[in-house]
Amino acid sequence: MHAPVFSEAYADDAPRPHYRELVERLEKLGTEELERRSRLVESTFRTLGITFAVTGREEGLERTWPMDLVPRIIPAAEWATIEAGLKQRVRALNLFLEDLYVGPQAALAEGVAPRWLVESADGYLRQAQGIEAPEGARCVVAGIDLIRDSEGVYRVLEDNLRVPSGISYVLENRVAMTRALPTAFANHDVRPVNHYGAMLLTALRSIAPPASSDPTVVVLTPGIANSAYFEHAFLARQMGVELVEGRDLVVEDHVLYMRTTRGLHRVDVVYSRVGDEFLDPVVFRADSLLGVPGLLTAYRAKNLTIANAVGNGAADDKAVYAYVPDMIRFFLAEEPILPNVTTYLPWNPQDMTLILDRLDELVVKPVAEAGGYGIVIGADADRQTLDRLRRTLLDNPRGYIAQETIQLSTHLSFVDGKLAERHIDLRPFVLTGSQMEVVPGGLTRVALPEGSLIVNSSQGGGSKDTWVLEV
């Protein structure tokens, strides 16, 4: 049957040392009190309008953000390793993208990753060739998804280098947590996360075009219909900058302006939460109403900086992901601190044979989808699904990857009125400006249905506050 599962809070039925106090506290409160506090959190989130949109589902477009009452705790030493691993990985990814778009493409020339594979990634944009990024900061905000395998080893599941979302929930979870379990929170020495807005603003200002002495930063959103709109507004508010849509912006003489009640105002840095291909209808999709005509030319003319850099999708394609450990070795001459999940690439005939042999044991993912869409877990799939998958893989080997099924670690959670173990993952956020910083912790996502391995919030996942301890 299933491989053993790593439990975060317990070892051999006893709480691990760093969970002892929390578990005691939870038991003392009792399920009735926990239920009451859970409802309090939910109603607070609802009143504050902390919601996200679920696509492809009938019931309500907006759902209240589900936070589980039991926080995750990461001891300082463990976090030190994670942090070093994340920085190492993002540093290599930045170097890879810089090499790809403005460098000699050494990594491709040396065969670190196959050129055809990188250039056929959906997110690779020829139109971004030659556009410089100040400080070489291309992944200004990176969300690196980590999971913990049955041995307790943290592994990278995927890189999100375009518009990773979730940080607003990290901050809101913390606020809700300090209200819901104030005593438990006070009894732990938890590293703060609420300065994220200042961190991000500093990073963004540090990569403004050299000419601007007091750069104006804006957050660019596709608009209110976007599932992450709440977060876009949240970040603008936390940074004290304008939240703009494409229609608020205009480019003239390769300079970007926003329309204000007092006329046009120059913009230097765009923190974009709009997909690359929608940014500029002149260069990309002509039917896009979300972008600004001329934006890319202004960007190329170094009159503004766009973060994350345009074209980052070349490096977070799920097939390219398999080569990130080699990028680390190539660019940094270091061994990866955080290993990948063992990944097989169907385009490679040897891998394909293995994948087809073991289809009912592996997890198959489309390379270009996010949010947990299109994933097939072999062990849970019926014959029909597997047969269909087999044909799909043979038809489009570049479009998929296969990975060993990892039994995600589980964590004590408060679900349906009782404490129970649920699978979790972790999305930490790494900021690159003139400096590199990692937000302590990140977004812990919980698969709420018992036994489920899909933690994505768009698939009904919940979340946890994540406590990184000072010592």
Added chain:
Amino acid sequence: MLSRHAEDLYWTGRYIERAEDTARLLDVTYHGMLEWSDKDVPQAQRDLLEVLFLDETFDGDLSDTAAVTEFLVLDTDNPGSITAAVERARLNARGLRDRISSELWEAINTFYLDLRARDLRADIERQPYQVYRWVRNACQTVTGVAAETMPHDDGYRFLVMGRLLERAEMTCRLLDVRYHRLVDSGGAATAFNRWAALLKSVSAYEAYLKEYRAAVDPIKMLSFLLLSPNFPRSVRYCLRGTEEQLAELLEPDRLTDAQRLLGMVGAKVEYCDIDSLVNADLGGFLDELQRDISQVGVAIDRHFFHHATDLDLHFYISR
């Protein structure tokens, strides 16, 4: 601030005011009708719709009070209904979350959620007064929360301007529609009730009594609702208020179209001769006033929200 945000705030102010005014009018009409005979009902309903500028949109039966009420409270296809106004205000506020205080968002969002959670149709049937009072309170909460939690900066000024202009138009229309009906009405007691109802529909009854002490006199009432310098629903008060907000938003040395228009309509109101208007063409005067005020709105829109610049070559794409 961003033109789009300014525009959304301005309209949020208008929507909330609209919802509040509608609730008040419905309340007064409903309670007025209790004292009137059945044959007056269709006329009262028509007047109500006319004040709200919806007499041409409503195609139901005017003697069916419930249908008119439903149209004005619940019908989301009617952009002027209370539900539609609150929904739009909430949609705007959602898009303004980084601009407005969390408290203001909470107030509007709670209003909207409560509105959706209630069975309004049943509530109105059982206890209309409580429903209308609840809507009024919720609107006033929004207004109060905005005043107390937002910095009184440009954004706030647009919110206030929207509210004041909507209110000025509403008071004008109310006078326009109701005045002649009242002058023609029968006995003293009936007349008193109807004058009182008119005043109550703009929350002016008590204020009027304090000012003039019990004498419900058409001319005094008219001058109170048009000219009072300190009653917050008089036309003059609303126009003055708008003027003040505008002055804060603009450079002092250059007069804009909006200011010019506002100055003219303000003077028209302040220097009007009510006695002779009453005997001549009061209706024409009030119509003109409404047109002028809506022109002020257009001028504000042009100056702040949709100003054409020489960069608007791309306008058709970027909008």
